[in-house]
Amino acid sequence: MNIRATTPVDLFPSFLASTADLLAILIKEARNKVKSRRRGKRSGVLVQLRRRGLRTPLPGIFLSNVRSLCNKMDELTLQMNKNRDFPTSCVLCFTETWLCDLIPDSVLQLGGFNLYRADRHTELSGKTKGGGICFYTNNSWCNDVKVLSQLCSPDLEAFIIKLQALLLSPQTQTAQVRKEAAFRSGDRGKYKEAKYRFSEEVRKAKTEHDIFNTSLETCHVPACFKTSAIVPVPKKTKITGLNDYRPVALTSVVMKSFERLVLSYLKDITDPLLDPLQFAYRANRSVDDAVNMALHFILQHLDSPGSYARILFVDFSSAFNTIIPALLRDKLFQLNVPDSMCSWITDFLTNRRQFVRLGTHVSDLQHISTGSPQGCVLSPLLFSLYTNGCTSGHQSVKLLKFADDTTLIGLISDGNESAYRGTTITKELKWAQKISSLTKKAQQRMYFPRQLKKFLLPVKMLVNFYTAIIESVLTSSITVWFAAATARDKAKLQRVIHSAEKVIGCSLPSLQELYFSRSRRRAAKIAADPSH
Numbered sequence: 001m002n003i004r005a006t007t008p009v010d011l012f013p014s015f016l017a018s019t020a021d022l023l024a025i026l027i028k029e030a031r032n033k034v035k036s037r038r039r040g041k042r043s044g045v046l047v048q049l050r051r052r053g054l055r056t057p058l059p060g061i062f063l064s065n066v067r068s069l070c071n072k073m074d075e076l077t078l079q080m081n082k083n084r085d086f087p088t089s090c091v092l093c094f095t096e097t098w099l100c101d102l103i104p105d106s107v108l109q110l111g112g113f114n115l116y117r118a119d120r121h122t123e124l125s126g127k128t129k130g131g132g133i134c135f136y137t138n139n140s141w142c143n144d145v146k147v148l149s150q151l152c153s154p155d156l157e158a159f160i161i162k163l164q165a166l167l168l169s170p171q172t173q174t175a176q177v178r179k180e181a182a183f184r185s186g187d188r189g190k191y192k193e194a195k196y197r198f199s200e201e202v203r204k205a206k207t208e209h210d211i212f213n214t215s216l217e218t219c220h221v222p223a224c225f226k227t228s229a230i231v232p233v234p235k236k237t238k239i240t241g242l243n244d245y246r247p248v249a250l251t252s253v254v255m256k257s258f259e260r261l262v263l264s265y266l267k268d269i270t271d272p273l274l275d276p277l278q279f280a281y282r283a284n285r286s287v288d289d290a291v292n293m294a295l296h297f298i299l300q301h302l303d304s305p306g307s308y309a310r311i312l313f314v315d316f317s318s319a320f321n322t323i324i325p326a327l328l329r330d331k332l333f334q335l336n337v338p339d340s341m342c343s344w345i346t347d348f349l350t351n352r353r354q355f356v357r358l359g360t361h362v363s364d365l366q367h368i369s370t371g372s373p374q375g376c377v378l379s380p381l382l383f384s385l386y387t388n389g390c391t392s393g394h395q396s397v398k399l400l401k402f403a404d405d406t407t408l409i410g411l412i413s414d415g416n417e418s419a420y421r422g423t424t425i426t427k428e429l430k431w432a433q434k435i436s437s438l439t440k441k442a443q444q445r446m447y448f449p450r451q452l453k454k455f456l457l458p459v460k461m462l463v464n465f466y467t468a469i470i471e472s473v474l475t476s477s478i479t480v481w482f483a484a485a486t487a488r489d490k491a492k493l494q495r496v497i498h499s500a501e502k503v504i505g506c507s508l509p510s511l512q513e514l515y516f517s518r519s520r521r522r523a524a525k526i527a528a529d530p531s532h
Helices: 019-033 045-052 070-082 170-185 188-218 253-273 287-302 325-334 339-349 379-386 432-445 447-454 459-474 487-504 511-528
Strands: 061-065 091-095 113-118 133-138 142-152 157-165 228-234 245-250 308-315 352-358 366-368 398-402 405-412 418-420 423-425
Touching (some): 113 142, 113 157, 133 142, 253 339, 287 398, 287 511, 325 379, 432 447, 432 487, 447 459, 459 511, 487 511
Parallel strands (some): 061 091, 228 352
Antiparallel strands (some): 113 133, 142 157, 308 405, 352 366, 398 405, 418 423
């Protein structure tokens, strides 16, 4: 149909002035409807999976029942070269290996993997053939492997190993995340900068790794890592002398990372040998445990008619500063710490350089070879090991330690009241004085939530503030004194909780609920710790 020939010209819209214009518009509309698609496979799932390599969300484990591993080594070597699933697996686990002591490890080695085996013992299992477990761990995924237990019996064979995968430092992980985000954004300049920062973090981590390994091999700590700035921190508001300051040492951040690695290594060796009555700087130990144990010994003494308990409290002055490195080395050696590690710790504590910094004023450098700096990661554990031999040799005398606070409990003819780790213990074993002190302190801190309420803080933030500042005071050593406290004393503390509920505007856990929850939590920790 010839529409243009039969339609007046003045009725045509302006954009249909010609056939060429109509064709151009149609082509343009079609082009707009077709979305541009980026060609290539740089962001595909398979490509991302290949880039991750051994850094998969979950470790790849290959499990097989081989039935004579020695006869399958040729096939396994072929699979390592042809099948990608084998060399990229984090762990290869084989059962029914049928190995014995006559087969050496050299026959079973695989390139890039470490071998851990548990063969069946004829004497323990009562069987002459079969059995056996074998693990191959990928060196690219994990180098820190520890054998936890090995069991062989007529009914069961078990082989348990612990693997610590290679992890990036937090700084390197942050740089890697920024690099991936810049790549996804498509900004070439931003991606280039993020890639450079990531490379710098990796290079820095590798440098620190080399420095630390060299330090351990030579048993020598670089002097720059042993330099510390001493900052005096007041122990109380009113200063009367130099003893009212705590000398906190600010050391190198890199050295703190090194110390954490050594700390983990020392704990694995020395934890089974530590004095069970040392309650400081240990997992599943707290002030409540120390006070509970002290009360247990006191009540145990008082069970005998006509007996009394006397408590001697000893607090060492400048405890960390009195450590003698030579004596500490001997004590570490007695606790089965390797000689190379003893030498490294001795070098770390000797010939240290330190200076005092007070505001903008800095003192001259001083060299010191005694003590352990307060503020170092290793100092608390080293002091615990240094005083580990300080124990009671008499059955009726108990010696409890909480860091440098030492308590001696024995039988005598009379007693008095004293405070142990902030808990006041009277000769009648009453808790009125302790509860009055807690009530007064909690009521003083109620000033803060009242002021925060005026600033219209959300209820959730007020509850968090109450839990951290006020509830922590009310529940101080609650597992020790709550069961023996009078109803009148408990009501005093409960009134503080009611006041907090009115200020915050919501219900809070009662004192009895807090006692039950803390007691269950403490009992679970004690039950889970066999050395407690």
